[in-house]
Amino acid sequence: MIAGVLLTLDLIQVAEKARLRIIIVGAGLSGIATAISAALSGHTVEVIEQAKELAEVGAGLQITPNASRLLKYWQLPSSLWEAAAEPTKLTVHRYSGEVLAHDGAFDKSIRAKYDAPFVDLHRVDLQQALFARAKDLGVTFHLGEKIERIDFDSTTVYSVAGKRFAGDLIVAADGLWSKCREAFVGKKDEPIPTGDLAYRIVLNTEQITDPDLKSLVQNPEVHFWIGPGAHSVGYSLRGGQMYNIVLLVPDNLPPGVSKQAGSVDEMRELFVGWDPILNKFLTYVENVDKWKLMHHGEMEKWVNDKSNLVFIGDACHPMLPYLAQGANSSLEDGAVLGLLLGHMTKKTQLPRILRLYESLRKSRGEAIVRETFKQRHDFHMHDGEEQQKRDEIFLSQLGKELNGAFPSRWTCPEVQPWLYGYDAIKEVEKAVLENPDLFSQTSKGRQSFCTIL
Template sequence: MIPEKARLRVVIVGAGLSGIATAISAALSGHSVQVIEQAQELAEVGAGLQITPNASRLLKYWQLPATLWEAAAEPTKLTVHRYSGQVLAHDDTFNQGIRAKYHAPFVDLHRVDLQQALFARAKDLGVTFHLGQRIEGLDFDTTTVHSVSGERYTGDLIIAADGLWSQCREAFEGKKDAPLPTGDLAYRIVLTADQITDPDLKALVENPEVHFWIGPGAHAVGYSLRGGQMYNIVLLVPDNLPPGVSRQAGSVDEMKELFAEWDPILNKFLTYVTTANVDKWKLMHRGEMERWVNDKSNLVFIGDSCHPMLPYLAQGANSSLEDGAVLGLLLGQMRDKAQLPRILRLYESLRKSRGDAIVRETFKQRHDFHMQNGEEQKKRDEIFLSQLGKEIKGAFPSRWTCPEVQPWLYGYDAVKEVEKAVAQHPNLFSTQAESALASL
């Protein structure tokens, strides 16, 4: 445990996945943590999340309750289809291979289940939550967050975990910086097993697998949640939402028309969709930030506030959990508050290059999944089909099973990365470590 003189008062802005994960990690390291959240309650709107081994190992490390794993679905197979239904890639032992390679599972969870489990663990660790508090501004001279209601939250460190529309980022940059549209939107759909009467579809739901359908300018993904009691479908299509509108109820007829020529299995699932369970979300992004830490070293960014990710590799939540783990673990190495600037710079050096690289990789996956029909698409499909039923070698159009990209994503171990960094910079955590900054 850190000495009392190194104990920080940490103020986290945002109680999404990244904010609560960081709260847990920082609290486990011995710091005093409070979280400010504008929502009145933590019943986050959302649907499914694919939690890959780089993050699932953290959930076990943080000792989240057993109920979380009971609410998970572990897919046994992963299949990529041409939009017509033709199988392009298939891993028949996906779960076994993942566990063997990464010693952690790939699981599909409902976002609310994960958020509630993180929330419960954070409260057990003594984290204080201030809900219903919209922030109005940051004072970097006093390390204070001001809320619209007039409350002030002062500490030693402010952690910006306020997502894509981050007000902390605006305060840091000193200007309005709205996210940019990507040209795509997502239909997010959740069905219950009870809604589905077709026996073949019900079997797909109750026996968890992951299915992708890829086509011109769009793709779809479907997977089970809650142990096979729910089915999550995400349809990624060209954006037709009005400017300035980031979310609205989806039109079932419009959605079905977009996918009318696609795989009959996908279309059968869509017959169960009603206006009550479909929303359209505009997919937005931001450019890379030059820095994640301010000059005073009392503001640091994590998650979507600094590297928002498109859903094409399902790494937004996973990467945010990595950020929180690394930052909290590094803060656990403190012996004096004077070390904070050095530790934040080490965090930035460990996380920024990976976060930015994952963002770039998601755009590459979008390109490979959304190819228009033509010569490039035919060459892509030739690569797929040449390896169907075989051990995949070399670069592969689906990074979910690519032997080059998958280990880089899923093999990342935040705990070991911090241990390695600490071992490589032994002087960094001493009280006479100013010269060590030059090595970062």
């Protein structure tokens, strides 16, 4: 017993020597997820965010099992799950309303396959729950600090206000318009338009007077409407008290404009002739914004040569929303990075750990990006021969167990398991076992120590 206690104390002393001071740039989902995972691994974490407050803005998020299991693992409050809506069904409609695909037991099949739920959340609810958990773990947040420059020689971030934040590692979690990315490549690196834009809409049940629509909202399901050059998705939020609609259409915003107030009449005109149910929802929209959908080309690497800068989330793999994996893969990134850092026993391991993180995450992140473009193609077909062949595949399996490649990756038996079956925790455990020269056999990861102690 004494020997065991001495061994544990010895490991903790080694862990203390390996404790990093981590500076995370960006308090979005990827940044706060990394903060939680790194703090659980015993590191000191500071987060820099240019917004003055984490305000209640945003719309819905579809949290798939690959990420919902992480939220459970991080022990987010029960209030988050109470604010969730778990869809019982998932339906794909042709834009006119005809059902092309339908899973009438979606919630049950997802839980049975992946031992974790598919839930729809308001972005604010998730961000606030992550924020509260990070603060409970001792993470320090510096809000209202816009980044001016980064000194990689001293691992220091300087803000426009003149403050400096120095550490051992900088995590670039500052999204699509990443200043860290510009510092890394040494030039302006603006995102590229995809040719699409999004109208994002959130309706409250109080706004909806139609009893059929209200029932649809209060009994959560996911509905897709797919059509020529566009598609729409609708799902419930906050236990069926709100309805989130995203309309994805050709981009007509001026060059250089990423967001603009939209015309409700123009928006409705785009969906004339579409399913009456979708159009009934649109009659309740009073105002709307247009968001240009943008992306970046693949980065050659996610870690700099000095091994003191690492990229996560939209800063390195921004995703179109067509598979709802932008938030989910960002949470995966944060979990993997933090868990790997929990196995450090000396700081000299950091360069190899960061490159292991890159090898675990880069290929998957970029593969998901490519898959979103494939989903866009299959959902946006114009009427014609290709669309007819697609619909034949849909209808040939309607009401049957799906087999082989399927035009909707949301239930595709090939793509869905690859997306939803990913377990970041197990992936790290496997990587540690496969790299015995990097991780000593006595290192169990500091997140384990946090649980034990």
